[in-house]
Amino acid sequence: MTKTDLDIVELRAIASSVPVRDGVTLGIGRAVKRDCVIIKIVTRGGLVGWGESHHGRCPGAIAHLVNTTLQQLLLGMPADEVNRIWDKVYMRQMASHGMGTAAALAFSGIDQALWDIRGQAVGWPVYRLLGGSRKPIPAYAGGISLGFQAPDTLVNEVHALREQGYRAIKLRLGDTAALDIERLQAVRKAFGDELGIMADANTAYSLTDVRNVASALRECRVIWLEEPFAPHDYRSYATAAALLGATPLAAGENHYTRYEFARLIEDKAVGILQPDASKAGGITELMRIAALGSAWRLPLCPHTCATGLNMASSIHVLASIDNGGYFEADTAKENLFRDRLTRRADSLDENGCVSPSDEPGLGVAVDEEFLRAHPVIEGPAYV
Missing domain, CATH: 3.20.20.120 (Enolase-like C-terminal domain)
Known part of the structure; x- marks a missing residue:
């Protein structure tokens, strides 16, 4: 594998929701649905990394931030240079005039996916x-x-x-x-x-x-x-x-x-x-x-x-x-x-x-058909 094989050629977020039939009542209300935002990163060499960004109770907005601003910032960068990527997002979005908390949520799944790729690249589990x-x-x-x-x-x-x-x-x-x-x-x-x-x-x-x-x-x-x-x-x-x-x-x-x-x-x-x-x-x-x-x-x-x-x-x-x-x-x-x-x-x-998985990377596969079958449901998750 060459250095350029780890360049990011695809980065996208997929927001998904599922209704909850018998929601638990907590201090923040009764749960009526569950949301998630899944991050997919593909490298030039074909490695695929997966991560999860918290939905922030507004999953469509978090996914949109990834698919517009963060995607444009990171395409072409080497997926193994995690600290450099983290610093770039911090400077462009968290430190000054950016989305702050939303960017932290959005980038968290990206960072997970980068570590997933790093592990796959060398055949090691993340731990x-x-x-x-x-x-x-x-x-x-x-x-x-x-x-x-x-x-x-x-x-x-x-x-x-x-x-x-x-x-x-x-x-x-x-x-x-x-x-x-x-x-x-x-x-x-x-x-x-x-x-x-x-x-x-x-x-x-x-x-x-x-x-x-x-x-x-x-x-x-x-x-x-x-x-x-x-x-x-x-x-x-x-x-x-x-x-x-x-x-x-x-x-x-x-x-x-x-x-x-x-x-x-x-x-x-x-x-x-x-x-x-x-x-x-x-x-x-x-x-x-x-x-x-x-x-x-x-x-x-x-x-x-x-x-x-x-x-x-x-x-x-x-x-x-x-x-x-x-x-x-x-x-x-x-x-x-x-x-x-x-x-x-x-x-x-x-x-x-x-105990952690011994499979390379995070050791977790994602069912993309499930994501396609469960599009995002906008609205509050707790009522």
Whole structure:
């Protein structure tokens, strides 16, 4: 393979949507559809790389940004020069007068696809390129699941997840403090200390809510409280950290690039970092964020998204860093992007852990017929 064989000759984004028949209700509303934005990159030598950009709840707009501006910036560049490509997009779109957050979402899938190509070019899985090893990574049951439901129904759902092998789960908060506590206590009582419990408020809490649930979180030995507030509400995070005591705060799925994570870390309020490889800037930027976190002894527990591409990206990163924590497995009952568009990248072993694929690149194929059969459905994903 010559150097020019790695030049990018095709770069495009495909937005896709599927309706949800029985949507889970969370702090951000009831899910009515699932969206994704898939990135395809083809090199002059015929290598095809795939990635996932987060849809930003406006998938058509993210795909359009890729298919116009970012495509024109990157066509002809060598796919293996990931840092050079990242810097170009940063300077042209993120640093000054650009689309900022939208560009971070759009470029994240491009970066994943570039790493997929790099791995294929040398015949290595991404984790080997990153200096990692094929080690087991503890997983918890997350995704769009375990929502606002009666405690006995919730306990039954957790039972089913336990039977699948999960040793930790994430409950959804953000209903009312009283109902949140009732559900949390019911799950802890049903499973005792054999089950690890995380909690996610999906930005729906106020400081008053945190005060009201703080003692229950401690009594139920919750591993973390995730995103009680909007990502820019740094003052509330600092206040909440003092209120929670031994229960750490987790955040980062709605922070973008290492620059925003630098502020998050320096404020010393958040104890668990949760960047998303489809949002924060791709695999390249997750490795940089992980290094920042490592210097502060903070674990990295990435947020994951719709398809096996982002799941695989997260697992490859977790296998390659010294401060890797939990992998968030998508345990939604209904996710065609996970099960049909791509294959699952998060199969559990007998210890409730996942491991990266040994196939070259990300190790995930994409069904392009599925994308053609499921065009984007514009409109809100939660109501």
